[in-house]
Amino acid sequence: GESVGLHLPTLSVQEGDNSIINCAYSNSASDYFIWYKQESGKGPQFIIDIRSNMDKRQGQRVTVLLNKTVKHLSLQIAATQPGDSAVYFCAENSSGTYKYIFGTGTRLKVLA
Amino acid sequence: GAVVSQHPSRVICKSGTSVKIECRSLDFQATTMFWYRQFPKQSLMLMATSNEGSKATYEQGVEKDKFLINHASLTLSTLTVTSAHPEDSSFYICSTLGLNEKLFFGSGTQLSVL
Numbered sequence: 001g002e003s004v005g006l007h008l009p010t011l012s013v014q015e016g017d018n019s020i021i022n023c024a025y026s027n028s029a030s031d032y033f034i035w036y037k038q039e040s041g042k043g044p045q046f047i048i049d050i051r052s053n054m055d056k057r058q059g060q061r062v063t064v065l066l067n068k069t070v071k072h073l074s075l076q077i078a079a080t081q082p083g084d085s086a087v088y089f090c091a092e093n094s095s096g097t098y099k100y101i102f103g104t105g106t107r108l109k110v111l112a
Numbered sequence: 113g114a115v116v117s118q119h120p121s122r123v124i125c126k127s128g129t130s131v132k133i134e135c136r137s138l139d140f141q142a143t144t145m146f147w148y149r150q151f152p153k154q155s156l157m158l159m160a161t162s163n164e165g166s167k168a169t170y171e172q173g174v175e176k177d178k179f180l181i182n183h184a185s186l187t188l189s190t191l192t193v194t195s196a197h198p199e200d201s202s203f204y205i206c207s208t209l210g211l212n213e214k215l216f217f218g219s220g221t222q223l224s225v226l
Contacts, residue, residue, distance in 0.1 A: 008153050032213055043118070043205050043217035044156070089155060093213065098144060100215055102156045 008087060010107045019077040023090035023103045028071060030092035034100070035064060035075045037086045044089060047075070077108075085110045114140040114210035118218025125196055126226055133191045133221045135206030141186040142208040146215070147179070150203040162189040196225045 013019045025033065031052035036044035050057045050064045050073075057064050063076040073090050090103040115138040125131050135145060143164045148156040160181055161169040168181035178200075180192040193200055205220040 034215065036217075041203075041220070041222065043116075043207075043220045046214060046216065049214065091215065095213075098161070098209060098213070099158065100146075104155050 008105050008107045010109060012109045012111055013080045014111050015082060016079055019075075019080045019084070019108055021075045021077075021088050021106045021108065023073040023075075023106075025071050025073055025090065025092040025103070026101060027092060027094060028068075029094045030101075031095050032093045033064070033066060033073055034091045034093075035062075035073075036089045036091060036102075037084075038089065038105075039086045047088075080108075080110050082110050082112065084108060114138075114142070114208050114214075114216040116206065116208055116216050116218040118206050118221060120221060121219060122222045122224075124224045124226065127197050128195055131193045131196055131223060133193075133204055133206070133223075135189045135191070135208075135218050137187050137208050140208065140210060142189075143186060144209055145183060145189040146207045146209075147181065147189075147191050148205045148207065150205060150220075152203075156205065159191075164189075193223065196223070198225045201225045 034049040035047040037047050038044040048059045048062050048064050050066050055066050061078045065074045087105045087107050089105045091100040093100045117136040119134045145162040147159045149159050150156050159174045162181045162183040164183045170176045183189040201224050203220050207215050207217045210216050
């Protein structure tokens with residue numbers, strides 16, 4: 001059988017459609033969350049963040065939703081473009097610890 | 113946001129040699145930098161926290177004698193992989209905390225040990 005971690009979950013989306021990438025975070029004490037985009041062979045790039053006193057935050061073409069009750073975070077990308085193809089990670093942090101825990105990641109494939 | 117420069121981007125070395133990776137904070141004085149390791153198709157795993165002027169804090173399971181970290185100035189942290197072996201082959205990424213707790217990353221170093 002396959003080992004955990006060898007295959008990233010993949011989301012395939014038609015160009016122009018909206019994408020929703022989900023993340024379940026682990027620590028109920030986490031109060032700050034960031035979504036990162038990582039292209040092949042590069043370091044992660046900051047996309048958008050949200051603090052636990054909010055449940056929604058919007059950026060340019062991206063929206064992050066936070067549901068603290070079920071410890072769930074999502075990233076919505078509107079009008080997905082080929083340049084959005086990458087691996088997306090959520091990261092959680094508790095104030096004052098400066099230690100971020102990263103999710104397993106989701107590969108987004110944009111189909112032309 | 114903070115600009116982090118990491119060098120080299122790729123290194124291939126023979127087993128038993130040591131490799132040094134540099135991480136510079138270009139526009140921000142970084143008292144704390146972080147070193148991550150990432151295996152193919154996996155997430156980022158924190159290896160150690162590098163503190164300017166003091167010893168690094170290593171995560172459980174990371175050998176401090178194997179992965180030497182030096183943070184001698186507010187703009188430079190280095191990670192030295194000593195006596196590298198094929199199992200050390202990985203993508204190593206440094207990061208620094210910018211304003212408002214945001215984590216900014218370098219471009220990463222792909223280490224291949226033959």
